[in-house]
Amino acid sequence: MHELTVTENILEIALCHAASAQARRITSLYLVIGQLSSIIDDSVQFYWDIISKGTLADGACLHFQRIPLEMVCQACDHRYSPHGEDFACPDCGSTKVKPLAGEEFYLEAIDVETDG
């Protein structure tokens, strides 16, 4: 629902790093997004095509790496990816569980063209 804000932040971070590297153009962005982050790739792409126009990132390709939810059971140490709505441990049934992965939400890297 707030993909425009998110996309503006992505553009700002990328432009800032591209400027420090004295890049001519940004060609790719690598985003890492966990399953628990409620962000829709298509929607980010939609805004990206509009707001990146006329910037160093015009035409850059967005790569989305989706990280599935991975939980660990605090009772029996079992690691699992929950299926369906119930996140409880499928081995021992404990509800004392915590996510190991799936909450990521960051820009990992960009590819740029430089003169050098």
Next chain:
Amino acid sequence: MVKRIPIVENILGANERLAVKNRAALDAAGVFSLNFMASPGAGKTSLIEITIRNLSEQLHLAVIDGDIATSLDADRAAAAGAIAVQINTGGECHLDAAMIQAALPKLNLRMIDLLIVENVGNLVCPASFQLGTHKSILIASIPEGDDKPYKYPGMYRGVDALVINKIDLIPYVNFDMDYFQRGVEILNPDLVTFPLSCSSGEGIEAWVNWVTTAIEQQRSFVDYRS
């Protein structure tokens, strides 16, 4: 020449840096602050009113009200006895740290003990945007249904206390409390929970006591640091 620049930067980092500044401004003025999040109609404004009525004799209260449009909620908070500031987000689905930063100068923070921020009614987006408040409170309500922790895990994971409002409606609604609480437990183990009813008043005392204790704890923490 093409080269890869490693970044690894949180996409909402700019918001989080502003939230840290808001927290510092609140701490410097000795204000304890709560971020109320909930779906529309869960009872955020009703809980604010009842909290104000219970605490306004001993504390100075202020409310920052976030809504897409209208000042209806801020008017209710002001009528209950708090200083109220309305933020109209103009369509944005959540408050962010920049909106709070813009609203804080409208309050005389040195005169305020407790600031309640009422977020936009929404169980998705507000969870992603830190404001700089000390505690995040989720207000669930019985008529919403018992499946909400399963459907909105991000919201239930990030909060410091859970209010379950409208418990007076339990006899009339198909709400399985065990199923609901199991969902909460998985996402946020040992979360402090206040079942209450803003209309009957049941359970309000425990909530109000928790708020006053949290304010005292914050004060002794700030005193200790200074």
